[in-house]
Amino acid sequence: MRTAVALLLCVALPATFAMFAANINDDLLKMEEDCANENGVNFAEIELVRKHKFVPKNDKMSSWAFCMMVKHNVIKEDGTVNMDKMSIKIPTDTDSVLKAFEVCKSKTGKDKKKVARRMMNCYLREYQIVLSLIPRKSY
Secondary structure, X not given: OHHHHHHHHHHHHHHHHHXXXXXXXXXXXXXXXHHHHXXXXXXXXXXXXXXXXXXXXXXXXXXXXXXXXHHOOOEOOOOOEOOOHHHOOOOOOHHHHHHHHHHHOOOOOOOHHHHHHHHHHHHHHOOOOOOOXXXXXXX
């Protein structure tokens, strides 16, 4: 009986995790692609963000970051920070997201796109999963 339970845990648990991880990555890739298409961002630019964990200071990438942060429910369409931290849609453990929220919520900028870029950079520095872990080959 114990062997059967151990075997089930060794096989079923990793398989279940892999299934959810693939879905999360697919969702993040879809968000990246949607925001890239809306803002004229290309695959290479997103890969630089993923590699360096930094969104560069330019209007196109700031617009892309704004789109991403709205989709993650970190900021609202008007550019204000979503203070309902429990509604943030970042697929990391809750304690980690809440800690990152406290660190990042005070990021400011001249406009909503700059706020979003600074927020996204902060979340990246705090090791939050705001981008897919496995890159897409092209957009």
